[in-house]
Structure formats: C-alpha cells, structure tokens
Amino acid sequence: MSSKDHRNPEREYAWLGDPIDARPLFVPEQAALMATLRGLAAPDWGREALPGWTVRDLAAHLLGDFYGRLGSARDGHRGGPAPAPGETLEAFIHRINQEWVDAHTRVSPAALTDTLDLVGAQLARFFAGVDPDAPSMGVSWAGADPAPMWLDCARDFTEFWTHRQQIRHATGQDTDPEPRLLSVVLDTFMRALPHTLREVDAPAGTQVRVDVGGPAGGTWTVTATGDRWTLAEPAAGHSAARLGLDAETAWRLCTRGIHPATALSRAHIDGDPQLAEAACRIVSIIY
Numbered sequence: 001m002s003s004k005d006h007r008n009p010e011r012e013y014a015w016l017g018d019p020i021d022a023r024p025l026f027v028p029e030q031a032a033l034m035a036t037l038r039g040l041a042a043p044d045w046g047r048e049a050l051p052g053w054t055v056r057d058l059a060a061h062l063l064g065d066f067y068g069r070l071g072s073a074r075d076g077h078r079g080g081p082a083p084a085p086g087e088t089l090e091a092f093i094h095r096i097n098q099e100w101v102d103a104h105t106r107v108s109p110a111a112l113t114d115t116l117d118l119v120g121a122q123l124a125r126f127f128a129g130v131d132p133d134a135p136s137m138g139v140s141w142a143g144a145d146p147a148p149m150w151l152d153c154a155r156d157f158t159e160f161w162t163h164r165q166q167i168r169h170a171t172g173q174d175t176d177p178e179p180r181l182l183s184v185v186l187d188t189f190m191r192a193l194p195h196t197l198r199e200v201d202a203p204a205g206t207q208v209r210v211d212v213g214g215p216a217g218g219t220w221t222v223t224a225t226g227d228r229w230t231l232a233e234p235a236a237g238h239s240a241a242r243l244g245l246d247a248e249t250a251w252r253l254c255t256r257g258i259h260p261a262t263a264l265s266r267a268h269i270d271g272d273p274q275l276a277e278a279a280c281r282i283v284s285i286i287y
Contacts, residue, residue, distance in 0.1 A: 015228060037109075065159065073126065081095075089140060141283055141284050196281055196283070208241045208242075243269055249267070
C-alpha cells in the first residue's frame with residue numbers, strides 16, 4: 001500500500017474546518033432556480049442582473065457552469081478553451097464566461113429554462129454520488145489546490161445560489177431567506193478566512209472570530225498557528241478580535257456585492273480593529 005493510501009483527508013484539510021455536506025442541497029436549489037425562472041415575466045429577462053449582463057445572460061452563464069461541471073467531472077471531457085500565455089486565472093475565467101454568454105444570444109429564455117431544467121437535474125444527481133473526501137478541483141479563494149471534493153462541491157452550490165439571488169434582486173425580489181440553504185452558503189464562504197488572513201502576521205494562538213446573526217448564521221474562529229491560519233477547532237481562549245455581521249451583509253461581502261468599507265460600517269467590532277478589518281477583506285468568489 002502506498003503512502004498516498006495512508007493519507008487522512010480530514011487531517012490534510014483540517015485547516016479548512018469541519019467538512020460541509022452540500023450534496024443533498026442541489027436538488028432543492030435546482031427546484032428553487034426553476035421556480036424563479038418560470039415565474040419571470042417577459043420584460044424581466046432583459047433586466048440587468050450584473051454589470052453588463054441581463055437576467056437572460058446570467059441564466060446562460062449558469063447553463064455553461066452546469067455543462068462545464070458535468071463535462072469535466074462526470075464525463076472526463078478535456079475539451080474547451082485554455083488560458084492564453086500570461087493570462088491570469090481571473091482574466092481567463094472572465095473571458096470564457098463572456099464568450100459563452102455571447103455565443104448564446106440566439107437562445108430564447110424559454111429554451112434556456114428548459115435546458116437548465118434538464119441539465120441541472122443531471123448535475124444534482126452527479127453531486128449526490130460524489131465522494132466528499134476525494135481530491136478535486138482547487139478552490140482558489142480558499143487557498144486549497146487541490147481541494148477536497150466537499151469544499152469544491154460546496155463552492156459550486158454557493159455559486160448557483162448566489163446567481164439565483166442576483167436574478168431575484170434584478171427582478172425586484174429579496175434574497176431567499178431559506179435558512180437551510182443560506183446557512184450552508186455562509187459556512188462555505190467563511191472557509192476563505194484562513195486564506196484571507198494569510199499575510200497577516202500574528203503570534204501563534206491569536207484568534208479572530210466572525211459572528212453572523214440570524215437563523216442561518218453561525219460563528220467561525222480562525223487561529224494563527226505560526227505557519228498559517230486555521231479553522232480547525234480552536235483552543236479555549238479569548239479572541240483578539242470579533243467581527244459581527246448580519247447574514248445579508250455577510251454573503252454580499254463575500255461575493256463583493258458590497259465593498260468591505262460598507263460591511264465595516266454595518267459591523268459590530270470588538271478587540272483589535274485591524275484584525276477585524278483584515279477579516280472583512282474576505283472574498284469567496286473568483287474576483
């Protein structure tokens with residue numbers, strides 16, 4: 001048996017915190033997406049969902065995400081674009097996303113909706129059967145490459161959920177408050193905290209706590225170890241800084257729906273303000 005066979009995934013990724021199981025949530029998220037899209041009026045599809053993208057564009061982007069994940073992870077398909085020489089990951093992702101959206105301008109909202117229904121159901125079935133401990137695609141905003149499948153899976157779930165909220169907001173609806181889904185979104189986003197603080201020097205044992213209020217909220221404590229920051233179970237002790245946010249501010253901050261300065265203006269901070277402000281630079285998307 002090789003040394004790789006003796007690897008303990010839980011120990012290897014302990015700094016990311018306890019594993020998240022988002023696998024059962026793709027079915028209800030897919031159902032919520034379809035209900036949202038099928039409930040739109042014709043003018044809603046032309047409303048701006050993101051700068052430069054309409055609701056129809058964002059739906060086309062989601063379809064690209066669905067096809068891309070199934071092609072690479074389920075089917076082993078290795079086709080598709082590659083980064084240009086010197087192109088950063090962020091620039092590459094933004095470029096191919098725009099190319100996909102541009103290529104689908106001829107596809108009607110009705111056809112997009114029906115295809116999303118078909119392909120999204122396949123993707124939900126795929127995620128239901130993955131091994132959460134297997135190594136998977138890197139999650140750049142968490143600093144994990146490769147990442148455990150449980151984090152990669154949860155990352156995709158948060159992306160689908162976030163895009164659905166952007167469609168809702170563009171069409172005059174509030175954020176879906178369903179705590180079962182939002183709690184997993186927030187828990188996943190907070191796995192970016194160790195990477196967010198990677199350049200912050202602090203004595204080993206220094207703790208920064210982030211509290212998110214409401215039924216979907218929770219508490220995350222990240223601890224300096226000397227080599228890195230970790231979300232592993234913290235030792236008993238006093239947090240050097242505490243950042244308190246409401247759930248709406250927290251998820252919008254993590255997706256850069258609001259600027260860190262705006263989030264700080266709404267936050268409750270105890271302890272070292274510089275550490276709290278550093279935690280408030282969290283980004284849980286490719287940005």
